[in-house]
Structures are given as C-alpha cells and as structure tokens.
Amino acid sequence: MRIESNISCEAALELMSPFIDSMVSVGAADSLQSHLSNCKSCKRQLQSFISLRNVIAGVEPVPVPEDLQLETRVRLSHARLHNRRDRWQAGFDNILRPFAMPAVMGVILTLLGFGILFGGLTAPRQVIASEDGQGVFVAGIYQPPTTMDSTLRRLGGVSPELDNALSVQFELNTVAVQARDSLGTASSFADHSFLRNRQRLMTPATAFATRSATFPPRSCRRSVS
C-alpha cells in the first residue's frame, strides 16, 4: 500500500525498530512520521512495537540464588590464590633457574681449583728407596727388587733361561762390584752385558716388566741419590 509519503509501508516497517530506539537519521525519522500521519495500519504497528519493547523491558528480574554471590567469591578466591602460586612459581623459574646451573658449575670449579692448588702446594710424597718393587742401589749399582720374582710370575712365569740370566746377573754384579773396587770402571760394562743377555732371553712381556723394574722412575732415582 502506498500513501502520500515518500516511503512505502514496507520501508516504514523496517524503520520502526530503529525509530523507537531513536537510531534513525533525522531525514528518515521525518519520512516515517510523515508516513505514519497518513497510515493508520503502520501507526498501529508502531504502537505494537513500542508496547512490545515496554513489555520486554518490564520483565521482573529473576530472583538470584542466595548462595550464588558467596559461591562465586569463594571460587574466584581459589582461582586467584592458585594464580598467585603460579606467578610465584613462574617468578622463581624465570629468575632463579637461569642462575642455578652457572652457580652449581661455579661451585664445582671452585672446589676443583682449590683442590688442585692445595694439592700442588703440599710436600712431595717421600719415596723410600727400599720400598717394595723399587729396587735398591748398592754401591752405585742397581739391585733388582725382591718383588720382581712375583711380578715375573704374574706376567707368565720365569723361564729357565731367565732364571739362568738372573743368576748370571748376580754373578756379574758381584764381579762388577769387585772390579769397580779394583778398577773403578767395570760397573757400566757389567750393566750393559747384563741387559743384553736378558733381553735376548726373555719374552717381550717379561722384558718390559723387567725393564720397568730395572729402571725405576726418575723421582725414585733422585730421592735415592
């Protein structure tokens, strides 16, 4: 239906909802009011929209459960407390944890440093020349240790040839001592001949063990001298 207005009833109907909320432009409001002044049907429609809005706006508030506020506060309080703990935990993780590993490594390195430092400052261990397995020098000539036999036994036993060689060594040493006393230069010759003999007769393993026992570490020799 079209009446003496610049908008149709359909257009007027679309404008009614925003019109009752005053959310139309001034021009649209004027057009609608002009239309309504000539269209009783649309005017009734507008009245029904206004009544509907009033009815809806007039609904009674729903009674709120009595314990809703308390329950909400308690639940919110728990959540906030939990969140506060999380924040402390997060703060601990973010601030202290990055320092934890360097701190532990620092302590370890400090202990190691002090250990090495104090270890270097302590007096060297006193080596006794007659200590087992080190051998002795008698009158400047090295005497094999008494434990050499057990060492050789552990490495594979003493062959008859080695036993023979050791006997020769003893005899040569005795001769060398006597010769040094008399000549003064026979000891080195005796040592050389002994070693040549022994290395020729021994297996590689026993040769190594015997050489180690024959030539003790430098510190041993130094302390003896």
Add this chain to the structure above:
Amino acid sequence: VGVRREIALNEVERGGVLDAQEAVFVARLQANEDAAYDELVRVYHASMFHVAYRMLGDSNDAADAVQEIFLKVFRNVQRFRGDSSLKTRIYRIAFSEILNRLRWWKRRFRSSTVSLDDDHEGNGHYIHLASTSPSPLQVLESKERESAIQQALTKLSGEHRSIVILRDIEGFSYSEIADILGISSGTVKSRLARARADMKKSLARHLSIQGMDL
C-alpha cells in the same frame, strides 16, 4: 523535538574512555585486590545471573555460567586496556561464555530438544515459571506473561536473543551491543528489527488471550 534530541545524543559516539573512578577500580582489579573482586561480584552478579537466565532458561545453568564468567573476567582483567567500559567488557565476556554454552547445548542435545511450538500449555522446559498454585489474578497474569516472554525469547536464535536482551532488558546502546557481540552497528539494527518482529508474532499469539494488544 524530543526525538531529534535523542537522535542527536545517540549520534555522539560513546568513546569508551574510562572515567577516573572506573580506571581506579580496574587498576585495583589488576593489582589483584581482594576488596575489588568482592565489589565486582557484589555489583555484577545479579545482572549476570539475570542475563544468563534469560539466555539459558535454567537457573542452575545460569549459576554455573555466572561463576565461569567471573573467572574469565579475572583471567582477562590484566589484558584490559580501557578501550571500552568495564561493564561492556564484562558483558562481552559474559555473552561469549553464554553463547558458547548455547552452541554446546545445541550440539549435544539437538535430538532431544523439546520444541516450544508444540507445547503451548506450558508443559515444556519452562513449566516452573508458570504458577499452578492458587494465587491472585495479577500475580498469575504476571507469571504467565513472564513465561510467555521467556518462551518467545527461547524461540529466537542465540544471536537474536542476545540482542533483544541487551537492548530491551539491559538497555545498552547499539554501539555498545556491537562492541559486546563483536558485530557492526548495522548488523545490530537489522538483527534487532528481525528479532522484534519475531517476538511480536510469538507474544501476540500468547498475550492476545489476556487482552494485550500487540
């Protein structure tokens, strides 16, 4: 003249800038003050329950929703930068939660949903709203009107229902509704017109019996 003045007032953009008092209150919330949260719950719990009940139609669901809404407000308050009023922000969180619940409900109980169109006698989901005990006529009419309005609201979609509640019950402006629901003002206007037309049909059928001319 009155209409023109209201139109002019509505055309003034509501900036959403917090006033000093509200800014202080938000700062107290962000500082996790106990008293501020107590005040928040005290001020908003009733309106939140009212909105949740109108949207969900069940008292227990509404109470659960209210508690969840306040928890979400607490979790989001640190990100609040004052780009809108605190009330708008709270309602935005509330409607997000409520519409999520409605969608979940629709997915889960789609097959068992009771149509209110088939139940004009009030024997459906909202039977508790209608009083069956003897009572004065006005009380009975009021309760029946409440029931009819609630039924008409329930027939609307969640989006239309939320707009009607925000505008006609809670009294928000179009721009505030657009901010709360995350839609444009034009969409608010068109959806509200459609929702009101649907409501008018539903309530005309229910309320014309009582002589209400809609």
